[in-house]
Amino acid sequence: MMKRTLLIYIALIATASMSGQNKNAPVNYDESKVPTFEVPNPLICKDGRRIETAKQWEKMRRPELLRMFGELEYGVTPQNTGIRVKHELVASNPNAMGGLATQKQVLFHFIGKNGRTLQALLLLYIPNFTKGRVPVIVSYNFHGNQTTTLQEDVIFSPSKELMKSAGSEKWVRGEQASRWSYELALQRGYAVATMNYHDIYPDSPDLRKYGIATLLPDYKEDSREADEWGAIGIWAWGYSRMADYLEKDKRIDKNRMVVLGHSRLGKTALWAGVQDERFRVVISNNSGCGGAALSKRVFGENIARITANFPHWFCPAFNIYSENEAALPFDQHELLALVAPRHVYVASAEDDQWADPRGEYLSAYYTGPVYQLYNMQGLPSDTQPPVHQPQHFDVGYHIREGKHDVTAYDWQCYLDFCDKVFSRQ
Numbered sequence: 001m002m003k004r005t006l007l008i009y010i011a012l013i014a015t016a017s018m019s020g021q022n023k024n025a026p027v028n029y030d031e032s033k034v035p036t037f038e039v040p041n042p043l044i045c046k047d048g049r050r051i052e053t054a055k056q057w058e059k060m061r062r063p064e065l066l067r068m069f070g071e072l073e074y075g076v077t078p079q080n081t082g083i084r085v086k087h088e089l090v091a092s093n094p095n096a097m098g099g100l101a102t103q104k105q106v107l108f109h110f111i112g113k114n115g116r117t118l119q120a121l122l123l124l125y126i127p128n129f130t131k132g133r134v135p136v137i138v139s140y141n142f143h144g145n146q147t148t149t150l151q152e153d154v155i156f157s158p159s160k161e162l163m164k165s166a167g168s169e170k171w172v173r174g175e176q177a178s179r180w181s182y183e184l185a186l187q188r189g190y191a192v193a194t195m196n197y198h199d200i201y202p203d204s205p206d207l208r209k210y211g212i213a214t215l216l217p218d219y220k221e222d223s224r225e226a227d228e229w230g231a232i233g234i235w236a237w238g239y240s241r242m243a244d245y246l247e248k249d250k251r252i253d254k255n256r257m258v259v260l261g262h263s264r265l266g267k268t269a270l271w272a273g274v275q276d277e278r279f280r281v282v283i284s285n286n287s288g289c290g291g292a293a294l295s296k297r298v299f300g301e302n303i304a305r306i307t308a309n310f311p312h313w314f315c316p317a318f319n320i321y322s323e324n325e326a327a328l329p330f331d332q333h334e335l336l337a338l339v340a341p342r343h344v345y346v347a348s349a350e351d352d353q354w355a356d357p358r359g360e361y362l363s364a365y366y367t368g369p370v371y372q373l374y375n376m377q378g379l380p381s382d383t384q385p386p387v388h389q390p391q392h393f394d395v396g397y398h399i400r401e402g403k404h405d406v407t408a409y410d411w412q413c414y415l416d417f418c419d420k421v422f423s424r425q
């Protein structure tokens with residue numbers, strides 16, 4: 001039986017890699033055209049065994065699902081990369097943001113066993129008004145640390161030159177500041193750490209040769225194994241490296257680390273948070289297809305489109321499900337459920353139909369049975385709440401008006417949720 005499954009699997013991979021992906025696959029925005037499908041039951045193992053206790057979940061089903069998401073979607077995270085990391089404090093300011101925060105800028109030197117090196121720059125703000133250890137929100141930025149604030153002392157992220165030459169024009173200081181509610185978070189006693197995701201893997205199919213993958217001994221420039229990690233997997237690994245640094249900082253409370261990501265980085269935050277249990281709260285902001293949204297609804301962005309437009313994000317095996325979501329042996333609610341008994345939060349935006357807000361909600365809702373194993377409370381109803389009515393149980397959700405973005409409203413909701421979670425510890 002095992003052998004047969006394996007053979008079918010290999011045959012499928014071969015077919016998928018031959019057929020190529022479809023950039024023009026139709027996109028559905030009509031709720032009445034969502035295919036009928038059965039939501040996979042997270043509590044039934046592949047061999048049919050039914051999970052009844054948290055212990056069984058952790059022993060049998062959780063590892064099984066984790067393996068499937070690795071082998072079939074994001075790629076398997078190497079257990080031993082052999083990469084050494086050195087941290088160099090390159091700048092600091094005890095009076096940043098008008099005295100509100102202490103700022104630190106830490107250069108990460110990644111050193112591969114093959115002698116190759118790579119650098120990434122962390123920007124950290126720690127609130128000054130409170131003493132002792134504080135919770136931290138860890139979140140990648142899209143266009144460099146310098147875009148997240150107008151503060152003049154923030155150094156440009158190292159990948160700036162590479163990405164500019166690759167055509168990205170958004171590297172201007174403060175350009176993304178509306179997405180970073182630093183003051184709000186700091187005033188509420190949270191530290192915030194950010195890094196540019198291009199430092200870890202420059203986000204383009206032809207720029208893999210400048211990223212972390214090249215530091216691995218078995219790196220091949222032109223091909224990837226069916227289950228080899230893609231960019232999302234590598235960025236997720238980077239989130240864990242940020243956690244390594246932060247948990248050693250004397251001002252950071254390693255039991256209150258939060259990972260937050262928007263869009264492709266929301267997909268990344270989920271995959272990072274699932275694998276790295278040091279993140280107590282895992283927040284997906286508008287992560288959509290391959291993130292929080294249920295794939296089997298095939299609403300908005302779908303697997304054919306995402307694997308065609310971003311062939312480097314997932315592992316090659318994920319292509320099997322292009323225009324074939326029905327064949328997926330899991331769905332994204334089972335990814336979210338892997339965060340339990342920690343806390344997962346999903347946020348949508350009303351006008352972000354590409355990310356399928358309803359599919360994102362349902363996915364968060366369908367984690368319920370897993371949270372129940374821990375006597376924790378998931379979302380109470382399969383009806384999506386109206387805009388601006390956040391649902392903060394052990395699982396969190398909100399939908400706000402407006403477009404695909406991260407806003408001060410989103411930050412406020414996240415901070416409220418984290419306060420609630422951490423006050424119960």
Ligand code: GTR
Pocket residue numbers: 262263264265287288289301306
């Ligand atoms: C879109 C992509 C989405 C989402 C978004 C983003 O082009 O289709 O899956 O990740 O980019 O990251 O901003």
